[in-house]
Amino acid sequence: MTAALDVIGLCKSFGGVRAIDNVTLSFPSGSLSAVIGPNGAGKSTFFNLISGAFTPDAGEVRVEGRNIAGLSRAEIVRRGIGRAFQVASIFPTFTVADSLYAAVQSGQGHAERLVGRFPLSGARARAHEVAEMLGLADKLHRVASTLSHGDQKLLDIAIALVREPRILLLDEPTAGMGPEERWRMIEKVRELWERQKITVVFIEHDMDIVFRIAPTIRVLCYGRVLAEGTPDEIRANPAVIEAYLGTAHEGAAA
Amino acid sequence: MGAPSIPRALAIGAVAFVALVAAPLATGSTVLIDFVIRLSALAIFATSLNLLAGYGGMVSFGHGMFYGFGAYCFALMMQRTGVSIPVAFLTTVVGAALVSAIIGAICVRLKEVYFSFVTLAFQMLIHAIILAAMPLTGGDQGLRGGVPRPVFLGVDLSNQMQLCVFSAFLLVASLLVMHHVVASPFGATLRMIRDNAQRAAYLGVAVDRVRLKAFVIAAVFAAVGGVVQALFVSGAYPEFAYWTMSGEGIFVIMLGGLTTFLGPTLGSVIMLLLNDVVTRFTHYHGLVLGIVILVAALGLRKGLGDFVVERLADRRRQEAA
């Protein structure tokens, strides 16, 4: 398997904090993997660097072999990277349908078009397809801000999917959800991965979910790669147990 | 909410135009004639500000500078160059676009309150220039001596009735064009940026460029409002470009509602009526206006237009259920 995404020697500091410290990771094409790590480990920063929200201090991000580090967010989207956010990033006053139509027209280069009316008829098919894919088809006319927390997270993913990314980065898709809703969400993610045959990387705090869903796991801690491997390997790794699982259990007990 | 098709929008515009001029034409009342002209100037201005603030999330405290620019540019062209009214009008529109492109290039990168303050600063600058350029602008006395109105295409704007019809036409045309902008794919992108600029950027939207375009479009229409005002008062005054003008625009939007396209037009009607009625009974009309705004903002928590539209939507939903 060739790598869809290669991160090489990536570094990013904020003031004195080394949020990402010489991280090298490879994500095979069509893989589903989880990134885990304690709070403040640098997971979101890792996604921000890949997707162009921040420019790396050093290192490369290669998509299908080509370096994209330092490109604009828009250009990186064009290279096939889509992302959803830890806090659902949606358009609060838009309906679900309009959010998706607007996302489609941006992808088609019609964002600044003054001719014609929104929504353009050419946007409907793709928007409805994506809504269907994420189970939002019956909520097309709901205003985004009135959706449940879980549906807002789904809409966030749907907005990213409109652009047909080949690599999808999901920052804590289950954040803020109850146990049952978490499982529903993560099943959706897995289904998406299977059906779309894209590379999916997700950040997740719930160990049950991670071990059950992700064939490969990467552990970040203080900005560094602490371990990578299969669920069994990660579970047995002493460094992980000490640095992460230990604190997670304390956290659960507290 | 389906946007009307272009033929339907034109039909609505035609009806609105007839409704606006019917009463003044039928009665010949100077009060009504003046009202329609003043309404046109204010509503074009307030709607252009709403395009920027309501739809674009860019709350400009300096939008009045383009209103002032429009009034002075047009009046000066007519006084000094002897060109026809259409030429002066077009020159004013192009001038407003150029000036706003330069000012906007600096402002649109700024977020929220910084944007508001820097637009305010530019407004103060423009106002100061008008005061300082005495020989050209008449300084704090304003531009006097009247605005000549040579007949063009059979239209004689020195006739107050014809000016009324002309103003109403400009109002309807401006509203139609601005509504088209708001309802276009561009308009959706503008609202996307207002809602969540970061997400829009991730979708490949050139955020600052879209904001700049909206800034220029709004400035052009503010200048059109200024032209109408210059024709009405046959001159131009520094107050047109003062911060109080921008403030009045924001008042009008708050009165009428900022999520409804016609809200600022409704707000303009209320504002002018309040002005006329209240000044007849008391010198404290600023106080009365302030109270009305407070009641609207705190009582309804929205403009009157928003309030009505939401009520109607509620009713429709109840009937559907």
Ligand SMILES: Nc1ncnc2c1ncn2[C@@H]1O[C@H](COP(=O)(O)OP(=O)(O)OP(=O)(O)O)[C@@H](O)[C@H]1O
């Ligand atoms: N924009 C920023 N400016 C300054 N510091 C930042 C910024 N973003 C992240 N950091 C810092 O970088 C470190 C890593 O943060 P990051 O958000 O990547 O952690 P995380 O692993 O996603 O944590 P969580 O599980 O809480 O989401 C933290 O110390 C954080 O304070």
Ligand SMILES: [Mg+2]
């Ligand atoms: Mg995070």
